[in-house]
Amino acid sequence: MHSREEQLSAFSRLLDIMDDLRAQCPWDKKQTWQTLRTLSIEEIYELSDAILDDNAEEVKKELGDLFLHLIFYAKIASEKKAFDVADVLNIICEKLIYRHPHIYGDVKVEDEEEVSRNWEKLKLKAGRKSVLEGVPVSLPAMVKAYRIQEKVKGVGFEFENPEDTWAKVMEEIEEFLAEKDEERREIEFGDVLFSLINYARFTGINPEDALEKTNKKFISRFQKIEEIALEQGKNIAELSLKEQDELWKQAKEKQSG
Secondary structure, three states: OOOHHHHHHHHHHHHHHHHHHHHHOHHHHHOOHHHHHHHHHHHHHHHHHHHHOOOHHHHHHHHHHHHHHHHHHHHHHHHOOOOOHHHHHHHHHHHHHHOOHHHHOOOOOOOHHHHHHHHHHHHHHOOOOOOOOOOOOOOOHHHHHHHHHHHHHOOOOOOOOHHHHHHHHHHHHHHHHHOOOHHHHHHHHHHHHHHHHHHHHHOOOOHHHHHHHHHHHHHHHHHHHHHHHHHOOOOHHHOOHHHHHHHHHHHHHHHHO
């Protein structure tokens, strides 16, 4: 691992390169916060993929791309004389110190749950009217549901045990199955998903990660049955569901074998 001096030197090198690119590269000169936004979202998803694959080399590369974007935003801001990278770093340092009084003050905590509760209380003291104000509107629905539940948990709005959490799931499923109105069924189905996400979170499962792993597994297995079909001289689109299911079983056996 590199020394602190080497780490700071690498960060300084990136700042210098960003200056060069902004001054000399036609593409980099034209970029704005708005043009970088969608590219940054893409980088976050690529980092997420690398993390789910537990690929350290790819995580390293994607973090580099993300660092570049963060520096880019700060560079553009400095050109506008709005703020620079030092302001960005100082503001997060001050926030971390303020929200960790058990480290930088005399507050005592027993565990991470108490840390989370204190965190939400400090946010309210800082002027927020609701613990849910910090949940981004544009988050994907599943991630948003998870963050909403985490936020309200911080002020004690939480089931006491997994059994009660699962009972809520079953209650919502029953309400969904009993509903006949089409519009109401959509609402009730949303309640089922929300309660399932809550159960997953309560029991230590990240539902977004769990679903993405299932997506990856399904893609891999379906592509395998396409491969088997080709090997057998068959067109998968022309096979019956029963025949496709048989290929699915073969693919499952080959991938688990």
